[in-house]
Amino acid sequence: MRLKRNIPFNWSVLIVPIAFVLSLWVVFWVEIRFGIRFKNFGIFPGKVEGLWGILTGPWIHSGLSHLSNNSLPMLFLLAALFYFYKPIALRVFLIGLILTGLTTWIIGRPSWHIGASGLIYMLLAFIFFKGIQSRIYPLVAVALTVVFLYGGLFWYLFPLDPKISWEGHSAGFIIGLLLALYYRKQESHLYETYIWQSEDFDPNQDAFMRQFDEQGQFNPEVQDDENQLTQEACGVKAADIKNRADRQSITEDDSKIGDNAGIKVRYTYRSSKQN
Numbered sequence: 001m002r003l004k005r006n007i008p009f010n011w012s013v014l015i016v017p018i019a020f021v022l023s024l025w026v027v028f029w030v031e032i033r034f035g036i037r038f039k040n041f042g043i044f045p046g047k048v049e050g051l052w053g054i055l056t057g058p059w060i061h062s063g064l065s066h067l068s069n070n071s072l073p074m075l076f077l078l079a080a081l082f083y084f085y086k087p088i089a090l091r092v093f094l095i096g097l098i099l100t101g102l103t104t105w106i107i108g109r110p111s112w113h114i115g116a117s118g119l120i121y122m123l124l125a126f127i128f129f130k131g132i133q134s135r136i137y138p139l140v141a142v143a144l145t146v147v148f149l150y151g152g153l154f155w156y157l158f159p160l161d162p163k164i165s166w167e168g169h170s171a172g173f174i175i176g177l178l179l180a181l182y183y184r185k186q187e188s189h190l191y192e193t194y195i196w197q198s199e200d201f202d203p204n205q206d207a208f209m210r211q212f213d214e215q216g217q218f219n220p221e222v223q224d225d226e227n228q229l230t231q232e233a234c235g236v237k238a239a240d241i242k243n244r245a246d247r248q249s250i251t252e253d254d255s256k257i258g259d260n261a262g263i264k265v266r267y268t269y270r271s272s273k274q275n
Contacts, residue, residue: 010082010083010086012082012086012089013079013082013083014079016078016082016089016093017074017075017076017078017079017082018075020074020078021071021074021075021078023059024058024059024061024067024070024071024074024116025067025071027059027060028061028064028067038056038059038060039060039062039112039114040112041053041056041057041059041060042056042057042060042112042113042114043057043101043104043105043108043112043113043114043168044105044110044111044112044113045104045105045106045107045108045109045110045111045113045167046105046110047110050105051105053101053105053112053113053114054097054098054101054102054104054105055097055098055101057101057113057114057115057118058097058101058115058116058118058119059116060114060115061114061115061116062114062115066115070115070116070117070120073120073124073149073150073153074116074119074120074123076149077120077123077124077127077146078093078123080123080127080142080146081093081123081126081127084127084131084139084142085130085183085186087186088183088186092126092179092183093119093123095179096119096122096123096126096172096175096176096179097119097122099171099175099178100118100119100121100122100168100171100172100175101118101171103171103174103175104118104165104167104168104171107167107170107171108165108167108168108171109167113165113167113168114165115165115168117156117165117168117169117172118165118168118169118171118172119172120150120153120172121153121157121168121169121170121171121172121173121176122172122173122175122176122179123172123176124146124150124153124172124173124176125172125173125174125175125176125177125180126176126177126179126180127142127143127146127176128143128146128147128176128180129143129176129177129180129181130143130180130183130184131143131144131146133180133184153169156169157169157170157173
């Protein structure tokens with residue numbers, strides 16, 4: 001694959017991450033400014049009223065340190081998602097948001113789970129596994145960069161600290177992996193794809209692929225035979241067309257003769273007598 005040329009700038013790379021992180025800070029400011037606690041809008045596993053937290057939990061944080069630790073990774077990972085995978089970025093984000101929260105509600109401890117860290121793990125896992133399986137060097141480099149920057153987050157997939165929702169982290173990581181597998185055929189829009197990489201590619205209709213036999217061995221005679229049959233069929237068809245054209249031409253000539261049958265002809269006679 002090679003990078004496409006003249007790619008228009010995608011403003012969602014800046015707008016979406018900044019708007020989302022800004023909304024996290026606005027919610028936190030409202031809590032501090034008016035003395036309101038939105039903790040009850042988090043995810044509480046096993047309770048019906050705790051389902052609302054699937055949609056609202058990522059916007060609620062326990063303190064300034066919690067929010068600050070989530071803001072920078074969220075900015076970077078969201079920007080990477082919308083830059084490299086624009087056609088599916090919004091779907092990945094929304095589906096990941098819902099499925100991560102739902103999985104946390106299923107496997108989590110009976111306590112309030114809040115914060116956007118589950119989404120961060122979802123984005124991290126998706127960008128890493130999607131880049132590795134794409135085998136495109138720039139995307140692989142992005143995947144390795146993500147691991148280099150946030151590889152330390154891996155330890156928080158396990159119950160090391162009772163104050164940390166490791167269930168939300170694990171849920172996000174699993175959902176990100178599943179989304180990367182689900183969209184494995186969706187390549188980055190920044191790179192040109194070959195014909196054989198498209199979903200509707202049929203090897204039986206490709207001239208090159210037809211040169212391989214059923215055992216996968218290269219056998220150009222198969223293609224030669226097909227070309228010969230095609231040429232013979234085209235020759236027969238061409239001969240048939242030529243015969244029909246000749247017959248039509250003869251018919252037209254006959255009709256012209258018939259139309260000219262009434263033409264008068266003058267004859268000149270020379271006398272044999274001498275004066």
